[in-house]
Amino acid sequence: MIAETYRWRARELALGQYGYISTGEAGQIGVPVIEMGKLSDRGHIRHIGYGLYRFDDIPPTRYDQFYEAVAQVGGDAHLTGDAVLALHQLALVNPPRIRVGTSRRVRATLPAWIEIVRESAAPHELTRYELVPSLTVAAAIRACQGTVLTARLEAATEEAHREGLISAAERRDLLAELRGVK
Numbered sequence: 629m630i631a632e633t634y635r636w637r638a639r640e641l642a643l644g645q646y647g648y649i650s651t652g653e654a655g656q657i658g659v660p661v662i663e664m665g666k667l668s669d670r671g672h673i674r675h676i677g678y679g680l681y682r683f684d685d686i687p688p689t690r691y692d693q694f695y696e697a698v699a700q701v702g703g704d705a706h707l708t709g710d711a712v713l714a715l716h717q718l719a720l721v722n723p724p725r726i727r728v729g730t731s732r733r734v735r736a737t738l739p740a741w742i743e744i745v746r747e748s749a750a751p752h753e754l755t756r757y758e759l760v761p762s763l764t765v766a767a768a769i770r771a772c773q774g775t776v777l778t779a780r781l782e783a784a785t786e787e788a789h790r791e792g793l794i795s796a797a798e799r800r801d802l803l804a805e806l807r808g809v810k
Contacts (some may be wrong), residue, residue, distance in 0.1 A: 631666075634660075634663045634667070635667055635673075636765045637654075637657050638657070638659050638673070638681075639646065639683050640688075641654075641657055642681075642682070642683045642688060643686060644759075645695065645759065646688075646689060646694075646698055646759070647682045647683045647684065647686030647705075648676070648682050649678040649681055649682075649694060650680050650699060650702075651664050651681075652678075655712045658764055664681055664756065667681070667736070668681060676699075677700045677736065677738070677739075678694065678700075678736050678737075680696075682696075687792035691759070692742075693726065694711065694715050694726060694758075695759060695760050696798045697711070697726040697728050698728055698760055698761055699740070699743060700736065700738055701734055701736075701744065703730060703732050703743065704708060704730055705729070705760070705761065706729050706730065706749065706754055706761040706762050707720075707726070707728060707762040707768075708727070708729035708745050708762075708771060709727050709745065709768055709771040709772050710723045710775070711717075711727045711728070711762075711769035711774060712763050712765060713728045713765075713769070713772065713784055714726075715757060715760065715775070716757070716765060716791070716795055717790060719769075719776055719781055719784035720780055721772075721776060723739050725742060726741060726742055726743065727745050727770060728742055729744075729746075729747040729749060729763065730744060730745075730746065731748040731749075738750075740782075749767065753767040766788075769784060770805070773805075773806070778807075782803060782806050782807075783803045785803055
């Protein structure tokens, strides 16, 4: 039988979250905050930002940076706008910074690659994609109007429908909005 150490418990949880674990999550599984600091000091985990750690022995994926951006902001944070499109590789967007929406004030010092967008999203506009809290694809396409070329948003709408990310009704409504048809 494997000894259930603090490190083992934390790593088991982090396995399902791209290698990340917050001190709050650690506390919920019985790992004291002080132990997270000790694990970091010993090189078992890496301190990412306030209350956030990563097990670097867990292989990275293309979703890690999106998950980390939302985790660093915390609270009601979610991907917004072109970050949602980038997550799904839609509209040929590759933003230099990941936009994270939140309705609250964020005082934490964040890396330059994270941009905070103050917004209050309606519950029906929020979901999770690949474990990452996000605006829905339809809401993200609407949020990108005026900042991403309309032709790219139309192509993203078609692709999102083909991939099952939006319904036929959402596709129809989005295309009408993008083309200025009421």
